[in-house]
Amino acid sequence: MRRKIRYYRLVWLKYDLPAGLSVFLVALPLCLGIALASGAPLYAGLLSGIIGGLVVALVSGSQLAVSGPAAGLTTLVAASIISLGNYKIFLLTVIIAGLFQVLLGVLKLGTIASYFPSAVIKGMLAAIGIILISKQVPIALGYDQPDFWTSGFLGLFSSKKLAASFRNFGHHTTAGVVLLSFISLALLIVLQQPFAKKIKIVPTPLLIVVVGILASILFSKIGSHLAFKPSQLVNIPANIFSNISFPDLSQVLTSTEIWKDGITIGLLATLETLLCIEAIDKLDIRNRITPPNRELIAQGIGNITCGFLGAIPITAVVVRGSANVDAGARTKLSAFTHGLFLLLSVLLVPFVLNAIPYASLSAILLITGYNLTKPKLYRNVWSLGWKQFLPFIITIVVILATDLLIGVSIGLLVSTYFIIRNNFKAEYRVMHSQTSGTGSYLIKLNSNVSFLNKVNLQRSLDQIPEDTLLTIDGSECNFIDYDILEIISEYANKAADRNISLTLKGIAKVDVTAVH
Secondary structure, three states: OHHHHHHHHHHHHHHHHHHHHHHHHHHHHHHHHHHHHHOOOHHHHHHHHHHHHHHHHHHOOOOOOOEEOOHHHHHHHHHHHHHHOOHHHHHHHHHHHHHHHHHHHHOOOOOHHHHOOHHHHHHHHHHHHHHHHHHHHHHHOOOOOOOOOOOOHHHHHOHHHHHHHHHOHHHHOOHHHHHHHHHHHHHHHHHOOHHHHHOOOOOHHHHHHHHHHHHHHHHHHHOOOOOOOHHHEOOOOOOHHHOOOOOOHHHOOOOHHHHHHHHHHHHHHHHHHHHHHHHHHHHOOOOOOOOHHHHHHHHHHHHHHHHHHOOOOOEEOHHHHHHHHHOOOOOOHHHHHHHHHHHHHHHHOHHHHOOOEHHHHHHHHHHHHHHHOOHHHHHHHHHOOHHHHHHHHHHHHHHHHOOHHHHHHHHHHHHHHHHHHHHHHHOEEEEEEEEOOEEEEEEEEOOEEOHHHHHHHHHHHHOOOOOOEEEEEOOOOOEEOHHHHHHHHHHHHHHHHHOOEEEEEOOOOOOOHHHO
8 A cells, every 4th residue: 555655755756746837737727717717706717727726636547637717618607697697596407407417427327428429519619619709809909898788699799789899899908918919829829730739848728828927017117008908918816715705595496597508518518528547548559448327426526516516517627638648647646736826826826827817828728619510520521421511510500600519419400311311212112113013021030110201101012013023122121110020010901902912021910900
């Protein structure tokens, strides 16, 4: 036992401590930026990162995944906070989301992500990217009021709201913010190029934050026209724990919208987590596989904790996880260490956090949104054909026009339509031959024939001409639905009336007299 403790201490010191520090430097600006994009208090993003590191990492079975607030949830969280009208009530949805995830884990439904078509998931993430970009543009331009638009993506095109916002735009922006946003975006774009990976010393988000702090100090000394307003800088209370909002548990049964939003957040967080751990497991050179059901329980416990402590919901996050792998992490202690660093930064150096301009965070989120909805993604899905592109683009359009849950549901329906169409064609074949002047037909059933094939099978049987030989072969089927057996049995009873000689192979007739 003593030798094992010594081994883990050495692994932590050599690998997980520096990896945890590296992930902390990536996570800090993202925690603040995602809270900003969600319309939540900034401390809520930091608390989510802390809980993701200190709570989820201990329960999770993943050695390399790192949890925290995710860009994929920002749209849903922002809309829920606005519609519920009270952050304390919103926290109830986070608790419900956590309970939903725990339930999924206990029921061993960790494979749920496998049942969502890839095109729908890609469309969902692309729509989130578009909305994320639209929400950050005003902040990148220095608009320091949270009410630029509040009614979703289509609210952008409301002439009354947009005109009013632009009339007041000049009163809320400064040249310094616009200049910093331009510099930050240019740096982010350059540092994403392949050649920049060889010269990159610190994580890119941290570099952008440092540049923002230095620019803020420099602009305040150069002149007032470039200086940032206090409202354009992060504002973390000196004693963060005295300002935490706690959920209003008395409201939990007052509105169905609380439960709807909670389950929607839980489902989206589950999908994002399961997709993330699948991606991170592929990066693990030791080929360790994360148990999905345990991961859902861990994420559920984390989100329940977030709800009770006033934080925004969390998922396993690809950006943090890949940064963890790149930094050489070996065990989950690196994720725990990153959470510890986040906690210490909030407790010991909040004045440093308060020097960060919002423009720096919005630049990071603009690139994050772009990465979710790159033109390359659209070209790739288009190249796969209409059966992939149509669910993808419909999911995007409906999410932008309504909300995330409706968009994903419509995308699933469109994907299901194509599956059913393919199923109609795939599960049997009709072959015709001529023997001694007599027509001979063979209907060959494939592996699985379900009720979805009823309509087409009935049509095919009706088209068999009189005075012919017909063989229906189900000898190679794994499964034939009772509905199909019923149709074939009914047809067998009437075939003689049309002088059709019917032979059944591997198909048991059923009693259909009770049906009439």
